[in-house]
Amino acid sequence: MNIHRHKWGLVVAAGCLASCGVLQEPGPGGERGGASMELTVDITGGSDVSGFLFEIERCGGNGERIEARRSLEDLRIPGMIPTLEDNPLDRSSAHLFSDFFTVAEPGCYDIRVQPLQANGEPSTQCYEGRATSVQVRAKQTTEVLIMSQCEADHTGTLDVIAALNQPPVIVSMEYSPSKFIFECEEVEVCVTARDVNADPMRFEFEQVGGQALYMGPELVREEQDGELARACMKAAPLWNGTYEFRVRVYDMVHENGELVRMEDFVGRPSHAEMVFPVHTNWDIELECYDEATGEFHLLPGVREIQRAPGCNPIWPAQFYCSPYKWDDVARTCPGGVFQPQEVYPACDEVLPAGN
Template sequence: MALNIDLIGGSDVAGFRFTATPVDCDTGLPTGDPAMSAEESLEQVNLPGDNSTFEKKPYDPDSSHHFSDHFFTVAPGCYDIEATPITGDGDDSLDCATATLYNETVYDDTFNEFLLISQCRGVARTALDVIGTLNHPPEISLEIDKFMCAGAGVVACATASDPDGDPLEFTWEGREGECFEPEVISNTTDPETGEVTECVVIPSRRAKSLGYKVTVRDLAWENWCLTPIEDILPEQTGVDFDASESQASIKFKTHALADCTPAGMAFIGVTLGADLCVVDGKLKTDDSMGMKKSQATKLAKNAVDYVNPNLLGDPDPRILVVRDTVNNEDPYEDEYIKARLEAAGFTQVDLIDEPVGGLKRYQTISYSVIWFVNPGYPINNKKTYRTLTKFRELGGGVIISGDDANQNQDLQPPNWYNMETFSFMGFDDTATNDNPNGTYTCGYLTDQNQGKRYIVKFDAASPLASGMGDLTFPYGNDIDRNYALGLGETVGATTVGLYYPGKKECLVDPVTVMTTVPAGTVLPSP
């Protein structure tokens, strides 16, 4: 199990081991049925004390606590519910005590949620929910991270199977009078088990707890149409069967939190591919004019790992690659980045063109990372800029790449689109011995892979260089004259000269090419 760590109290806790043991409701003694157990890492967001909608006994309104959360799918009855704090190695914590609730009743056809508080040494505290849900034929289970930032969203996935192998149909609905139109993002069938998994995006509009219900029904053919069996059975004769048993439902809640931490950012001031072209249906890069494919793959993985807001809990996040369509200087760069991400092992990568009206917030729901590919010019769309900044504020990781991406020229008004927000780099429009855009250096052409080449070197201590064997690469396109602001960012790579005899000294001051910005770090207000 991958685990996070307790940053608030400094304890050794990295997660919880949950156990639910069936007991006799009258005596409280174990029934002998097997206990259920699961381990979960600490969540990336904290549990606020003023959310009384899901806690039986809320913390103080000004409090904030680490927590873990797990769904159990169980039969109605009574259970002893135990939460044991564990370390990153899975051992019992030495700093925080095990919390147990005895003989708790899980009711039929309702949402059951329990809060356990583990007392720690010093000021450390933590809490968790344990959810019991009901399972009827066809069988159904649910996977969801219920907690999200207000204005963001999560993905809920229901998995169902039918003992008779009937086809299945899912219905998602909002409860408590909330309008809810689910966006189905996938519906897949396991060819070996026959299990069907359907995933939907559940958005949040404000800090609030909301209830939902997912129902699965088995289907049969009626008048050439697949129809729920429960709608057909009442029309039959000689059947001693309750039609409602042909469906199964799970009720659950999501909790949108208001106090989220901005995620990390990575800014890559070059393209990952060089002089890209398609040969025999495959993208080819010229590594004499840019980084090697192996370097680009490692850089893509390191960048996503760095900005992923829940790396330990979800090392394969949903990634949205967005191509800036204003300039077509590097037409295959977005496809190349997607290919490098997939080569790095990421399996949930989507690619879209930036919409004409700009990237909208609803298009970012359920993604953990957005990679904005801007190969020619800076962001020129107010809507996209605001969506990216808001996405990060709500806890999403942002990556921006492109060798002209940090400029603020010709953008009106500049405060709408100041790229320092993402790069933590200034653009030096007073650069001498060359031009600020970097198309000429020391009087030589350094642009369009047609002149001299820069030497770029990764900083070995940068998270972008993790596991990178070769730390240097040539670059035959222009590089903006950027400089680090020194406001909490880490420099990931710089220029160290030109591939031209006697001209290395013309770049005496290294030009900042890449940066990383830690989670929670933002530019000071002007």
């Protein structure tokens, strides 16, 4: 038998036409009609296709039309069939297919193949295919191969980068004017930290011990240059005593357009921490009393105290004329009147002449 083969790289199945009589699908007893089919599930094909609906009609729509359903075959093509290898499918390829063979009068035909699901509905993953103007010749079999293109279950790529992160380390602390200050005096503490990864750093200061502050702790400065970052906080105590503060330095990372703590990003601690004290004195011992003016002055050589605006320390009269258990009120405040000369040296004894 002479075989005339056409190939369409269009969209759906494999079908066959053969020359002879009227376009028909012979049924049981010779009657013309559609053939029933049992659709099988395409387990290994990676799609929802179980078979095909074949539709064949004369070119231009003039003439009879035939429809047939066919299940997927239990094998694949080219399947080591020499005439199909590399024609057009590569000999190592493996494609599921359906086959429909019928007879037709010589002439021109249009063919449509629709991939079907197991329930007979059109496939949602694979497209129909068409071949137009297929010529059927007398005494020849015209074989048509139509490819049904399916959508892929698209994949993505996964690129995993493992990076090391070291937490910041505090490398120095500075007090200004001193770790020992006076009531209402402002103290500034600057902390320098290093992050070997040069991540952005954030500083947080908080009071963890001592009496209530008059002011602070307040972050007043923060700067970073490469691996080193420096931040300063300011505070002012109201009472004498020891105050404790804690600084934490966090390395930061970008997430959703914001800087967040690295330790929140990775789920493990990543910060430096230090608790440090500030000691506050009552500055009565550093003052003298000027009887001529009735004023108090710092002793010569004592640094000028920079008190927080609006903060007033405990003045001597408030202290010495209060009935604390260690006060000698009878001596310092006889009759309830403060006698500063009893507590402070005379300024003329400690101040240079002319002051």
